[in-house]
Amino acid sequence: GNSVTQMEGPVTLSEEAFLTINCTYTATGYPSLFWYVQYPGEGLQLLLKATKADDKGSNKGFEATYRKETTSFHLEKGSVQVSDSAVYFCARSYNTDKLIFGTGTRLQVFP
């Protein structure tokens, strides 16, 4: 079936640490892949996306590369800030018009 699997959180880091949040997806079809971020009390915001294999999405210092061979789309940032504290959702498209989301990973960054 169609699914997205994320690492469980919370992920707790000190400011300026390196971040990786793992995401893998089922390989049905040729999905587009997304990372969304949800700040406390808000809705989800698109962080970055990749629409085909080997594409790299990037935004606000975050990056993720569409790896077809490992069916992965891991989120990385070289130096996190306290303001990056949020819940991060990986998602894939399916049936051309819908998204399916992972369960979310909470990131907590401490000064």
Place this chain on the structure above:
Amino acid sequence: DAGITQSPRYKITETGRQVTLMCHQTWSHSYMFWYRQDLGHGLRLIYYSAAADITDKGEVPDGYVVSRSKTENFPLTLESATRSQTSVYFCATTKVDRADGYTFGSGTRLTVV
């Protein structure tokens, strides 16, 4: 202002009551979606609509009803609320090209007592 708005922001209702959550978008995007967000489940699709008067079930449609008489509105109705429907509900919209990603509303926190 252009965007997607949900109302109410917070709602408390009693078991068995009917309650309607509103969603309005100003872009005239074709697609609209309703998700619920629960701890441990992430976001699950309830219903979606590809255009006015076209709706379809998502992953967890039971107990919910939707309509789309106008492109800009996509209300979600709980016909007889149950405690298991306590959740945060998000509306989203996207253009035909879903590769652009979705735009989400700010959510409605619904508590059924």
